[in-house]
Amino acid sequence: MSRSAISRWLLSFVPGPITVRWPERFRACLGALLGIAFTGGATHLLLGPSVGIPLLVAPMGASAVLLFGVPASPLAQPWAIVGGNLIAAVIGVACASWFASPVIAGAIAVAVAICAMFALRCVHPPSGAVALTAVLGGPAIHAMGYRFVLAPVAIQTAALVVAAIVFHAVTGHRYPHAGRQSADKGAAPAATSLGFTHADLEAVLRRRSELLDIDPADLESLLRETQLQAYARSFSELTCADIMSRLPIAVSTTTKAKVARDVLERLGVTALAVTDETSRVVGIVTRKDLVIKGPARKPGALADYWRRLFSGHSALSTDTVGALMTTDVFTADLTQRIVELVPVFTNHGHHLIPVLDASRRLVGMITQLDLISGLYRQTHTPRKLVE
Incomplete structure (x- = not known):
């Protein structure tokens, strides 16, 4: 030896x-x-x-x-x-x-x-x-x-x-320490997020040649909590660069409102980022901005206003996106964690978040669909409990 x-x-x-x-x-x-x-x-x-x-x-x-x-x-x-x-x-x-x-x-x-x-x-x-x-x-x-x-x-x-x-x-401790049992014992065993059932765990324990000093229910609970911890860690590590759309569609401040509206309809999106001549984000324009705010800014005949409103067209060829956009826009950095964006989408009603690089230039876009897709992929990606 x-x-x-x-x-x-x-x-x-x-x-x-x-x-x-x-x-x-x-x-x-x-x-x-x-x-x-x-x-x-x-x-x-x-x-x-x-x-x-x-x-x-x-x-x-x-x-x-x-x-x-x-x-x-x-x-x-x-x-x-x-x-x-x-x-x-x-x-x-x-x-x-x-x-x-x-x-x-x-x-x-x-x-x-x-x-x-x-x-x-x-x-x-x-x-x-x-x-x-x-x-x-x-x-x-x-x-x-x-x-x-x-x-x-x-x-x-x-x-x-x-x-x-x-x-x-x-002292506030549980003793005797009864193992956590399933709330519905008559229900069919359901697979956990780890891909096994309680019956699978018991079958494996029966095949072992030694006594483990842990209750099977506690072991199952420990594995569940470990998986949740792994998900929490992986979510905290997921950044905007991992889920954003890397070919962002943006319009400039001088783009005509009708052109911007046509882009929205062609792409099937609800908002567009607005950039200046240096590709820096200066605002955001939505369908609502182009349909409702346009006629309100250039008042005309009342009948003409309602016709434009209900037809979904502003018909203001002279209006530019810079005059209609919202300048108070939330942006994110490439390295920003996506867990920080969830409240922005859920609590503040944002549909689109521009992603900026270190020079504050537009490099990507995150929509609600991008966020959900990223979380889904992260949840359903097999990963080891112990790395």
Whole structure:
């Protein structure tokens, strides 16, 4: 084995970063402090200073790590700790009485306890220590026999679970941590935006050869949120240059109104950008500007005005776009993110946004259709969850 291979193997033991924030870490430490103190106090209150019955058994410390440190884990749920500890205690006491060798008794007790916990769906790692405590706890524990299952194991387990439920409720955490279930269980399984159903996820998990310490519903929720985060990131990275029409149709300020109207009708658009002789955007002209504002600016006979209005023609060959355009126009830069344009279209009624380069010259145009098409393409483009 080469030195580099050995180095990579040794580096594989380096733990990954813990993403839990410090307030949550302190909350877990406080919960374990209060939980263990309550458990010991409850044992003393119920049993008194009984000789030979420990006020705290060591596995409760390991259980506290799960219940307060990782309360979302399936291994930390109430049935896991209660069922696991009681089953392991019974098996440990039985093995201690059946086998003279403590090593053989302990090995068999732990192995059988794991098998039973898998069968009863109450896998709880500290319960293995409960089985060993029943075997290796010494003469005082052995003298208790099956009473060890009730006191101290059952009493301390119940006290620790009660403490965890109360503590998490007071601090605003969800415990017991029930997986998120579908609101309509009778409905046919629908594919998520990731292209899989909950049944697909469960089928994959069943094919795995190891137990994952996460609820399937939580895993599905995590994947959904990851995909939403990926979409949010990709949308935030999408710029005007990615979706704009790169051959913008614009008219100059000296263009006749009739010509501009003909361009609008030929292209089937609702507005045109207006540029000066240096290709800088100075305004925007819409169908409404050309039909209604024209006759109003050059009053004539009342009958002629209504004829022009309802026929959709201004018939003002002398009017120019510069006289009819709106000069208060919203423009965007090439590198501007499109998420910033959504409120402009939705809240301010814009139908067209000119896109300018660094020299403030017109290089493109974004319509509502361009925006919707860009978002659609971004949503339906397959992308990896982990890059």
